[in-house]
Amino acid sequence: MDLILWRHAEAAEAREGGDDLQRPLTAKGERQAERMAGWLGRQLAATTRVLVSPALRTQQTAKALERKFKTLDELAPTQSFQSLLHAARWPDGREPVLVVGHQPALGMTAGALMGSELQPWTIRKGAIIWLRGRERDGVLQVLLQAALTPEQV
Secondary structure, eight states: OEEEEEEOOOBOOOOTTOOGGGOOBOHHHHHHHHHHHHHHHHHSOTTOEEEEOSSHHHHHHHHTTOSOOEEOGGGSTTOOHHHHHHHHTTTTOSSOEEEEEOTTHHHHHHHHHTTOOSSOOOOOTTOEEEEEEEEETTEEEEEEEEEEOGGGO
16 A cells, blocks of 8 residues: 655644634745645556645645545544554555645654654655555565655655
8 A cells, every 4th residue: 555645735833822723825835735646646647535623724735735635533643553553454455545644644654664663754845755555475565666756846
């Protein structure tokens, strides 16, 4: 199973007393989302499930992909990497899954699956980490397929 972790693109700074879920992308963030969406659109299988946090910035990032997606509260900024893995059906899902979400859950997911200590990997805004799970001799192996920023695509 492929699991693609896409951190939302650059968003407006949080305002004191403002609703964090309503922060929109900046102009730079819109460009980042478009660049990465262009690359992902050429790479993703047609069967890829796209799961997105309810935050405005993740919704805007995902819309750049021009595919249907499902919004899940389990992917909100305060949720855990365990919630993310459950929503993605890792590692038992049959189809690839693209998750558009937030730090630290995305970084915790990448770190945990790649066997590091439970601490978040840093994932830049607009970047992806593409992981592939496969079973070999009864053991789950996780391979790093790609790690890219919008500037690299």
